[in-house]
Amino acid sequence: MYLDSHTLWIGLHQHWSTGANRCSLMDLDSHTLWIGLHQHWSTGANRCSLMDLDSHTLWKGLSQHWSTGANRCSLMDLDSHTLWKGLNQHWSTGANRCSLMDLDSHTFWIGLDQHWSTGANRCSLMDLDSHTLWIGLDQHWSTGANRCSLKYLDSHTLWIGLDQHWSTGANRCSLKYLDSHTLWIGLDQHWSTGANRYINECENSQQCNPPAFCSNLDGTFTCSCPGGFMEVAGDCVEIDDCQDVTCGQFEECLNGVCSCEAGYQRSISALCRDMNECDTNPCGINEDCSNTIGSFTCDCMAGFTRQGSNCVALTTCATTTCDVMSQMCVEVPTVGAQCVCLDGFVSSSSINGCQDMDECQTLPCIGANTVCRNTVGSFECVCQDGFQLNPSTNVCQGTVCFQYTNMNFSVLCGYTHG
Missing domain, CATH: 2.10.25.10 (Laminin)
Structure with a gap:
């Protein structure tokens, strides 16, 4: 059998090449060793067991297996000694080995509990450690001291590093600033610090005086007034929509529109007329409503007096007891029955009544x-x-x-x- 130029495989330190130098399968059974273009299988317990092989299916070895499908290598499990190469990408070795969690035709690599999300032709990095840096679509990450430190990356933004760049096109990177620490911005994402790092001035909430809002620009920012305001001498001033509006009698202007004042309503003739608020019974119990121009009043009914916000019944002399020697009962309108001092007596708070006056x-x-x-x-x-x-x-x-x-x-x- 033969593997075509799109089938890639690796075993214990062996790998498949692509193109004209592709591997050629000689024989395979449970005890057969295999050779292909200077690569060979090991024997014994660690031998490789090929389950199926065609132009779209890859390899199983050491209790790890690949799923099948068109031009994809979906790794289910991988131990510390298994290395793999596919679609012109490769994995690192040793302690920093790659542990693949998910892989399809458009999704790439995970390493040390970091993984890539899936999607069409994108490599969206979720997390990345200090030693392994990688990206797909024929691009790669540098390693070691000059590694790239990724801060943000979305589904349409690709990365630029130390003298490296991404290909052009719809998803190309837009380089704003670059120094020895690799600084980059694209699609509202930015990289961490450096001398020429990109700064979002609007992160400082005090850049603009309220109610103005801040808009970040390349290397600067601008303050803009919200709707209903205009800029005057650097400040946002509310626009007076009523400045050039003339309203009629009993009308007031609000946001450029004339409406009837409180206590008035628009009549059939389109004029504002006094509203009889008493028609809606706005007063409380034992109260009489009196309509006024533009308003109304609530007064206690006859025989009642106001105590706080309520109208209570007036007291009468028939139910009021006064001192017959020094007082007499008088019914005062809106107040009720009152005990008043007789002639020759004066009110005394000390006895809570009336006492004799020394004429x-x-x-x-x-x-x-x-x-x-x-x-x-x-x-x-x-x-x-x-x-x-x-x-x-x-x-x-x-x-x-x-x-x-x-x-x-x-x-x-x-x-x-x-």
């Missing part, structure tokens, strides 16, 4: 011979001995000691002629 402190009695005497709720004026009160003048006068009847003349007691 004599105001000197209500007239004349030198008059004495004031306080009583409960009132007072009285009394005369000193030898005097009597004249009811008409409320003045104490001396008593009559002698009356001259014929002369219509009388002498008061205590009166002396000088």
Whole structure:
């Protein structure tokens, strides 16, 4: 049998070549050794056991096997001594050997718990260690001290390293900056540090004054105002849409549109008329609604008074107890029954009621011979001995000691002629 130019295979340190120097199978059974163009199979326990071979199927050895399919090598298992080559790519050896997790015609390599994702003609690196660097599509990674340190890579972005570059075309790399540490950007991805590294200035949230937003550019950035704002002297100022708008009576402008003010509604004539808010019963229990121009008020009904936000029933004297000696009950509109002090009494917080007022402190009695005497709720004026009160003048006068009847003349007691 023969292998064509698309079938590649490797065993214990042996590999298949491609093209004109391809391998030629001589014989194969459970005890047969095989040779092809300076390569041979080992004998004994580690011998290779070929399960099937045609132009599209590859090899099984040491409990590892390949699945079949058109031009693909899907490795299921691989130990530390098995090396493999396929589609012009190769694996590394030793401690840093490759451990293939998945492989199809468009998906490449995994090493040391790092793997590539699948997809048409792409090699999307998920993770990569410090010693093994690799990429497919006829490109390769460098190793050792000059290795490339990949930060980000998407399905359409390929890499450039130390004096290496990718082929051109739709998926070609767009090199922005490059120094001895390999710096690269493409499709919004960027590489780690270096003297000329690409910087996203918009990562600093303080580059633009709010509400402006930052847009990153090659080597610089720009600040732009959002919708509804315009740039004035470096700041974003809200656009006044009502500046050139004239509204009618009882109308106000909002975002360039005239609408009725609060408490008004547009009538059939397209004018703003007062809205009778009382039609919607906006007031609470025991409240009367009164419509006003552009608004309304809520007042307590008759017989109720406001306590906080509620209207409660007024109290009456029929249910109110007052001190009969010092108080009387009065029903005050909007307040209810109140106990007020009688004449001659004053309100006292110390006794929470009314107490007798000493009217004599105001000197209500007239004349030198008059004495004031306080009583409960009132007072009285009394005369000193030898005097009597004249009811008409409320003045104490001396008593009559002698009356001259014929002369219509009388002498008061205590009166002396000088």
